Each structure stands twice: as C-alpha cells, then as structure tokens.
Amino acid sequence: MRSVGSSNSDPYSATAAAAAALYGPLHGGANEEVLRMLVQIGSKDKVPEFIKRVKAGETRLMGFGHRVYKNYDPRAKIIKQTADAVFEVTGKNPLLDIALELERIALEEDYFISRKLYPNVDFYSGLIYQALGIPTDMFPVMFAIPRTSGWLAQWEEMMTDQEKKIVRPRQVYLGADQRNYVSLDKRK
Numbered sequence: 001m002r003s004v005g006s007s008n009s010d011p012y013s014a015t016a017a018a019a020a021a022l023y024g025p026l027h028g029g030a031n032e033e034v035l036r037m038l039v040q041i042g043s044k045d046k047v048p049e050f051i052k053r054v055k056a057g058e059t060r061l062m063g064f065g066h067r068v069y070k071n072y073d074p075r076a077k078i079i080k081q082t083a084d085a086v087f088e089v090t091g092k093n094p095l096l097d098i099a100l101e102l103e104r105i106a107l108e109e110d111y112f113i114s115r116k117l118y119p120n121v122d123f124y125s126g127l128i129y130q131a132l133g134i135p136t137d138m139f140p141v142m143f144a145i146p147r148t149s150g151w152l153a154q155w156e157e158m159m160t161d162q163e164k165k166i167v168r169p170r171q172v173y174l175g176a177d178q179r180n181y182v183s184l185d186k187r188k
C-alpha cells in the first residue's frame with residue numbers, strides 16, 4: 001500500500017497492489033496452502049513422513065514461521081480458541097486432527113525450535129474459513145477485506161506526511177560489466 005501509494009497513485013490502485021502482495025503463498029495466501037498441504041498429507045499417521053520431507057528441505061511446513069514473529073505468533077493462540085468455538089457450531093473440520101498432530105510434532109523437533117518456527121495465524125484460519133463453507137480460492141479475499149481499513153489508514157497517514165518521499169528500493173548491480181549481444185539464431 002505504501003510502496004505503490006507513495007508515487008501518488010490513487011488509493012484504489014494502491015489497495016489492489018496491497019491485495020496482490022497479500023495473496024502470495026508466503027503471506028496471506030498461506031492459509032489456502034495450509035489446507036492443500038493438509039489434504040495432501042491425508043491422515044495423521046502420514047505426518048512424521050511429511051515432517052521428514054520438510055527437514056530434508058523438500059517442502060515447507062505452510063502456516064509455520066513469520067518474517068517478524070520469531071516466537072509463538074500471539075494471534076495463533078487466539079485463533080486456535082476461535083477455531084474451537086466455530087467447530088462447536090459447524091462440526092469439527094476433519095483436517096483439524098492432522099493440523100494438531102503436525103503442530104505437536106513440529107514443536108518438539110529441533111529443526112523448528114532452532115529456526116524459531118512456530119505456527120502462525122494462517123495455520124488455523126484456513127480450517128475456519130473452510131468450516132464456514134467459504135471456497136478455498138476466496139480465502140485471501142476474506143483476509144484482505146478487514147485489512148483494507150488499516151491499509152487506507154496507512155495511505156492517509158502517508159499522504160498527509162509532510163516528509164513523504166516516493167519509495168525507491170535501492171539496488172546495487174553486481175553483474176557482469178559488459179555482455180555482448182548474441183543474436184537469437186546463434187544462441188544454444
């Protein structure tokens with residue numbers, strides 16, 4: 001929102017950019033990926049095998065880790081309770097048992113402890129959205145809607161800031177000084 005908004009584009013475009021940044025599987029799209037992962041694991045007894053693959057670097061445990069929270073995501077504690085409250089009304093999501101087993105094993109494993117990887121809010125939010133009957137593709141939309149008010153507050157604060165500057169990430173080119181052009185037909 002701030003990066004794109006800093007060029008004085010309109011708030012709709014900056015919101016669209018923020019939504020695009022949010023939906024990636026490493027960020028707000030993670031809840032969708034958590035569900036796909038749980039479905040792919042299939043049953044509780046397959047969890048140790050999956051954890052082995054994560055530790056071998058073959059795949060990531062989606063819904064774990066955070067760029068900023070390097071301990072238990074405080075929101076994860078709250079959303080876990082919310083999940084229980086939702087399941088009391090909707091009936092338990094059958095994927096929950098796999099998620100709980102994943103969390104139990106991961107929290108005991110040195111791989112996750114030494115890297116400070118704990119469940120984040122996405123680990124449970126997907127299970128809640130699914131129990132509510134929301135289609136998986138729409139999860140990031142659900143995530144984005146409440147954030148919009150915060151994004152717009154950020155935008156307004158930035159626009160009224162006397163010291164506002166356009167965001168220009170600095171890049172230092174470390175590549176070759178000179179590269180000769182090779183015509184297409186001569187390339188391998």
Ligand SMILES: CC(C)(COP(=O)(O)OP(=O)(O)OC[C@H]1O[C@@H](n2cnc3c(N)ncnc32)[C@H](O)[C@@H]1OP(=O)(O)O)[C@@H](O)C(=O)NCCC(=O)NCCS
Pocket residue numbers: 025026027028030054059060061062063064065066067068115117120121122
């Ligand atoms: C959120 C995330 C991008 C933060 O990444 P980060 O703080 O930049 O951490 P890094 O990518 O530098 O990872 C640090 C180490 O932990 C490992 N790691 C990080 N997240 C991991 C995960 N979810 N599963 C397995 N390993 C993970 C990395 O492989 C790396 O290991 P290495 O040091 O042996 O190479 C990352 O934790 C992730 O991809 N999580 C899964 C997606 C997710 O749930 N996103 C929602 C966030 S709210």
